[in-house]
Amino acid sequence: MVRSDARENRARILAAARLAFAEDGDTSMNQIAQRAGVGPGTLYRNYPSREALILDIYQDEVDLLIGSVPELLATLTPREALRSWTTELVDAMRKKHALGAALSPDAHRSITEHTYGPVIAAITQLLDAGKRAGGIRADAEPGDFLQLTGAMWRAAPDRTQPMLQLILDGLGVSGDLSA
Secondary structure (H helix, E strand, O other): OOHHHHHHHHHHHHHHHHHHHOOOOOHHHHHHHHOEEEEEEEEHHHOOHHHHHHHHHHHHHHHHHHHHHHHHHHHOHHHHHHHHHHHHHHHHHHHHHHHHHHHHHHHHHHHHHHHHHHHHHHHHHHHHHHHHHHHOOOOOHHHHHHHHHEEEEEOOOHHHHHHHHHHHHHHHOOOOOOO
């Protein structure tokens, strides 16, 4: 059982690190501790290395992304839920790769192994909702969709929506705003 102050410290460290890395990928662990309002010992007790901290930030973002699917499907059409979710996925991919230089090949492999299944499950939920609504072709595969969208993080951010529209058109949802 983790004490509430320890949970709060960990949450402050994650929030401070997320902001710091967004501003400067080379932010030091000591700078993160200062921003979080904790001592270096508290930081290193929670995150023994920079890599461990980056992996936890990324895992937290993936968990939030995966957890957003039910709410998106409850509030948006399947097409718009898929568009919104995929836009967030591409943003998360960009963040992961921006911090990628700080991760070892083993860490990259580990995060991919831990997130691939849940991401595919989220995509499956989104595609299945669109299939049930009749706006997504029956042969659309989650793995294919992930591969296609996986290339989008390399493009300029202003190209995300046009590229995503091409993918959605290929899924057979073009012009079908009710799906």
